[in-house]
Amino acid sequence: MADSSKEELLQLIKRFGAYLTVKMSNLFSSISSQNLNTRSIGAIAGFAVAIVFTWRLFRTPAPPPRRQPKRQAPGSSSSGVSSPPNSTLTSTGGVSSSENTRVQNVVDEFFQPVKPTLGQIVRQKLSEGRKVTCRLLGVILEESTPEELQKQVTVKYSVLEVLLEITKYCDLYLMERVPDDETENKVLAALEDAGVFTSGGLVKDKVLFCSTENGRTSFVRQLEPDWHIDTNPEIIFQLSRFIKYQLHISPTRSERASSNVFSSPSLEQFFG
Template identity: 80%
Template sequence: MAESSKEELIQLIKRVGAYLTLKMSNLLSISLRNLDSRSVGALAGLALAVVFTWRLFRSPGARQRRQPKRQAPTTSSSGDNTQLNATAMPTGVCSPLEDLGAQNVVDEFFQPVKPTLGQIVRQKLSEGRKVTCRILGVILEESSPEELQAKQATVKSSVLEVLLEITKFCDLYLMERVLDEDSEKKVILALENAGVFTSGGLVKDKVLFCSTENGRTSFVRQLEPDWHIDTNPEITSQLARFIKYQLHISPVRTERTASNVFSSPSLEQFFGCV
């Protein structure tokens, strides 16, 4: 390789190295939980390979066109030649346009990586492995046992994707207070028709029913989950001392009752799906 090409490559490595350091710092501060070391290393290596390839295999004709044409020296153009020599780029030094081209290539590979729904769920739940969740008002369109008794149960279409994602890595238990056995059958049938049991993460034995609100509280205390999701503020308040994290679902914004209790209008909105 010619001496000038080596010098150009060294200068490019220095500029790209400094730029990658800045981009990596920004990337890691945003997406450290979503990318492992192999992913970051692969992106960095790919970006470097593309930059070097782009730099070394540019068209020679384009480089020649950027070089000013040499003029035969004449007595009348001595002043012009002096000005031309003062403004010409030194050999081996890249122009600002070349630097910008390299920067743009690196930028394309270091755009913020959008996390998947599974990554968001794990991050939001702080890697919790066991979750208990009320059914009415969270999973179903119906919000009370009386409403469930009067008509068929309907699973919210907007919550289904989140629910299935939770079952992939969490031990999920669903629970509800019902007024009769017919209501229990309606809930099981609605969940079955929605495909909740086909993912393998949730089985019918983990859908629990009780006749009182205190019964649901007792279920949660016995299971000792990392997270409990409920719509009843009294239950949320009672469990705050015993459960690591809770999510209170309420369409009306409420005051935070404890540092370990979060709130959201819906389960899907808590995970940014709406």
């Protein structure tokens, strides 16, 4: 009976080893084809925990074998029923299959891809950039022209979470062309009411205003950001030689002006 249990445990270990070999082959092939990122590190950590868990599972002593009732002599009792001789083997086989499935489920669970947080996506998408400049119209605000701002200023609440994450890792500057000081004050009030300045990463002094489109271009060149975000394709084109990366926000997919220019319908969609 003991030899049978050892043989079953050995077969379970062999099956687990073969299964684990396939998983590790897929993991290390993906790591070798790209830089070691957060998902790869998480997978390796999960693999280590799975090994420890499995080791503890295997070293747990098996429960003592169930003692079979003595077979009564024929005729000693008319009501006695003897157990079939292969009942214990069937039960043992069922336990072995259950243990094998449990180990496989544990490994599968640890090798599930870890969903990155929004903060991790922001850092990855921005390529660890430390300074970002961004226009307001069409990106942070619903309005698309300076003249519309004279009537009302509407903040896109769907973009606020992304802005918060950007300000955690980057020095963010917002900028826009406005027709007068009154419109400038309206924009600042709307941003403040939306809670843009409550996170501590963005202050009013980092919201810049100008009277011409060339003024915004000058702001960007003076600040020398790692990323600039804009809706004007002409400004994107002019700055492509000077700025490391740019994001063109456009409702329609446009042709890339340069290899360092990316395009997205909105800022929040660019970060998934």
